[in-house]
Amino acid sequence: MSREIIQQITLRGLRGLQRVEKDVREIIEAVRTRGDEALLEFTRKFDYVELDPNVMRADREDFEAAYRSVRPEEIRALKRAASNIKRFHKNQLQRIRFEQTMGGVTLGVVARPISSIGIYTPGGKTAYPSSILMCAIPAKVAGVERIIACSPPSPQSRFNPHILVASEIAGVSEIYSIGGAQAVAAMAYGTASIKPVEKIVGPGNVYVTVAKQLLSRHISVDLPAGPSEILIIADEHADPKFIAADLLAQAEHDENAQCILLTTSERIGGEVKRILDQTLASSTPSPVSRVALEKSGLIAVVHDLQEAARLSNEIAPEHLVIMTRDPGSVFKAIRNAGLVFLGKYSPVAVGDYSAGTNHVLPTGGYARTYSGLSVRDFIKTIGYVRCSKTGLRRLARETATLAEIEGFQAHSNSIKVRGIL
Known part of the structure; x- marks a missing residue:
């Protein structure tokens, strides 16, 4: 794989952000200064919905109708x-305290929850109730008291019924029919x-992503989450039908989805390409899948699995699937990935929906650091220290000495005044 291709892939997180930044700044400022009036204006402009300010928030009747x-x-x-x-994320919480x-x-650490969070959940071409589960349930497990959500309306309905049902199951306190950068603002x-809330989480389009970045000085936000990505590492033992199916599954997320296969086998690469070409020639795939695979689909034959792991670490994909005879050995070489799926019976779809791991993952190469x-x-997390007199005596001399090295005599005296030295 050429250095130019790698560079093009690794810079993907920057695409489109600068293009919309000016518009997003204007939306944010309008919401900051004009509040609900601006929300109604942008809902009319972008979602083609004339929204009554009194019904932005879902009420009990909306939930009953959804059910x-x-x-x-x-x-x-x-x-x-x-x-x-819930089960998976409860295990995470138990490992934080000690x-x-x-x-x-x-010495110890205790965990204290943020008091309020806001979830953005996309509407767009389809609604994603699974994103509500993935964002709200970990917050609920953490003990967050107020969890709100915003999701754009459509001309047919103020609220998607699946979003409302998922919100109630997950413990969302309030949900509003507002979308886009204006919802984030x-x-x-x-x-x-x-x-207002203390933190905003959840995936969205480029406008939502830029809004979160611009507002990150004012409020805490989660990771950068953009168009979906999959990278598959496969050897000659992989099943090309499974590989093609997983590539197509991610391609249907977004026209900008990135779908990559790195394989040590020319036979596997050729067979996957044949299956994809055959599928694309039929009426089966969605128009979104066609565009994604034509624009950002890539099959590359690599020298060995070590090279595949090295390239994968450079790309830092959102989803990494390892379909090899010994996926565990390849996994040991992986440093950068949002979520890894090991073996031919671990499709990305189970992580997207039902396994229990979270599907809100870093994209655009941000898995290197997020x-x-x-x-x-x-x-x-809040650390704490509790010393007995004996314990303080054990630490006193080096504490006082280090304080005096740094010129902090009062620090040293705070030890000595306790009659320890």
Whole structure:
């Protein structure tokens, strides 16, 4: 794979951001200064919906109507997924707290939740109730008291019923029919109808991403999450049908989705290309999938699995799938990835929906420095120290000495005054 191709892939996170920054700044300022009036104006302009300010927030009737329109098996699927997500994220929380005691000195860390968060969940061409589960449940597990959500309306409906049902299952306190950069600004600054929150999470389009970046000096935000990405590492033992299916699955997310196969086998690469070409020639794939694969699809034959792992680390994909005879050995070489799927029976779709891991993941190469959304995003850790007299005596001399080296005599005296030295 050429250096030019790698550079083009690794710079993907910058595409389109500067193009919309001026517009997003204007939207943010309008919401900050004009509040609800600006929200209604932008909803009319971008969503083609004339919204009544008194019905921006979902009420009990909206939820009851949503439950009537969502099929029982869909509600059961949402509840099962929610249960798995809750279980996984509870385990994360248990690993954050600890305490150690040695020689009269006790050190520890406790977790305290953020008091309020806002979730952005996309509307666009389709709605994503799974994103509500992925954002709200870890916050609920962390102990966040107020969880609100914003999702754009459509000309057909103020609220998507699946979004409302998922919101109630996940424990969302308030949900508003507002979308785009204006929703992010409203959650950050507050309006007459929407009280501000302390942190904003959730994926969105380029306008939402830029709004979160611009507002990050004013409010805490989560990771940069843009168009979906998949990178598959495969050897000659992989099943090309599975590979093609996983590439197509991610391609249907977004026209800018990135779909890459790195394989050590020319046979596997050729067979995957044949299946994809055959599928694209049929009426099966969506127009979105066609555009994504034509624009950002790539199959590359590499020398060995070590080279595949090295290239994957440079690209730092959102989703990494390892379909090799021994996926665990390849995984040991992986440093940069949002979420890794090991083996041929671990499709990305289970991580997207039901396994329990979080699907809000860093894209655009940000997996080099960011992790996926977790309970840690909704808590602050507070360390504590408790010394007995014996414990302080054990630490006193080096503490006083180091303080005096740095010229802080009062620090040293705060030890001596306790009659320890």
